[in-house]
Amino acid sequence: MSNETWLITGGAGYIGTHIADEFIRAGKSVILYDSLYQGLEPRITYLRAHHKTEIPFIKADIRDYNEIEGAIRKYKVDGIVHTAALKAVGESMEKSDEYFQVNLEATNELIEIAKRNSVKKFIFSSTAAVYGSPDTMDPCTEDGPKAPISPYGDSKFQAEAKVTAFINTPGNFGTSLRFFNVVGTAAPQLLDNSVENLVPIVLGKLNKGQAPEIFGTDYPTADGTCVRDYVDVRDIARAHLAAADATSALPPAMNIGTGRGASVREIIDLVLQATNKSDTEVIQSPRRAGDPAFLCADVSLAKSAMGFTSKYSLEESIRSLF
Ligand code: UD1
Numbered sequence: 001m002s003n004e005t006w007l008i009t010g011g012a013g014y015i016g017t018h019i020a021d022e023f024i025r026a027g028k029s030v031i032l033y034d035s036l037y038q039g040l041e042p043r044i045t046y047l048r049a050h051h052k053t054e055i056p057f058i059k060a061d062i063r064d065y066n067e068i069e070g071a072i073r074k075y076k077v078d079g080i081v082h083t084a085a086l087k088a089v090g091e092s093m094e095k096s097d098e099y100f101q102v103n104l105e106a107t108n109e110l111i112e113i114a115k116r117n118s119v120k121k122f123i124f125s126s127t128a129a130v131y132g133s134p135d136t137m138d139p140c141t142e143d144g145p146k147a148p149i150s151p152y153g154d155s156k157f158q159a160e161a162k163v164t165a166f167i168n169t170p171g172n173f174g175t176s177l178r179f180f181n182v183v184g185t186a187a188p189q190l191l192d193n194s195v196e197n198l199v200p201i202v203l204g205k206l207n208k209g210q211a212p213e214i215f216g217t218d219y220p221t222a223d224g225t226c227v228r229d230y231v232d233v234r235d236i237a238r239a240h241l242a243a244a245d246a247t248s249a250l251p252p253a254m255n256i257g258t259g260r261g262a263s264v265r266e267i268i269d270l271v272l273q274a275t276n277k278s279d280t281e282v283i284q285s286p287r288r289a290g291d292p293a294f295l296c297a298d299v300s301l302a303k304s305a306m307g308f309t310s311k312y313s314l315e316e317s318i319r320s321l322f
Helices: 014-025 041-051 065-074 089-094 096-116 151-167 198-207 233-245 264-274 300-306 314-319
Strands: 005-009 029-034 057-059 079-082 121-127 173-179 181-183 213-215 230-232 253-256 283-285
Touching (some): 005 014, 005 065, 014 029, 014 041, 014 079, 014 233, 029 065, 041 057, 065 096, 079 096, 079 233, 089 096, 089 151, 096 121, 096 151, 121 151, 121 233, 151 173, 173 233, 181 233, 181 314, 213 264, 230 314, 233 300, 264 314
Parallel strands (some): 005 079, 121 173, 173 253
């Protein structure tokens, strides 16, 4: 299995490059495909230098089906890791058509291309957003209620069904991995450049001398702020390798998290400590619409199905950013 060739869509992205890093280390060949709409080519430059290997890169949109089919044929791809997506929850409310086109239709087309070209393995990047905004304080289980509240979550949830149909065909193999809140980095060159999530937002504010902001301090949690399951991007990459190398059929979808919750206040405190700015003022703002008080993964399925457990502590993830 180690000499397989995998196409990674979103291959210049924060998550895609971490998966590439892990796969190359395990002896697999990777072909990276990315439009560079959000991806960054210097991340690929870093991977090439770090692993001292030539990594083919195709700069094209995920909706450019001729380009993607050409790449699959040229490189005789064995498996596809499909991370390419639009991922800004707020933006998805305004641009829902585009989100369904990129996240659902393109996934469907990619699966059709895989079938036409005898690609048997498909691992799909899904998200905890498929669970929506649960009103319980129980960890989410894969077979529990799915009620996405954004076009982003809905497009990913519907795309999962296409992936499930593919992997249910005899001879095919794969799964959808539902990421919780992804943090950390393997190297400064691979950092998350998005501006939508808590940790990058707090770091951005500190760099500009501004005060971090907590959205809601009156939730029914231990310290009143929202609790999430923050999982290291290197663990996300390890989960993909475990899925790619699994020798028996996998469940159609698995949570990838740590199984441990951390509050917004705890995260901000860790970032302030790591930057020696513990005396910085923190603004307490009203709740942000749509935020569940608690969203954590039940991680037992990934453990039983492919022996995967997360390895990095939250402190290690935050430290990796500096
Ligand atoms: C959101 C999406 C999730 C998606 C993820 C990554 C929802 C319900 N969830 O997760 O599906 O996979 O983004 O794109 O839409 N916060 C602050 N101050 C800030 C920024 C954030 O207090 O300046 C709080 C938020 O209110 C939230 C927590 O930090 O409670 C985490 O926020 P964020 O990083 O945006 O992720 P989620 O909303 O959990």
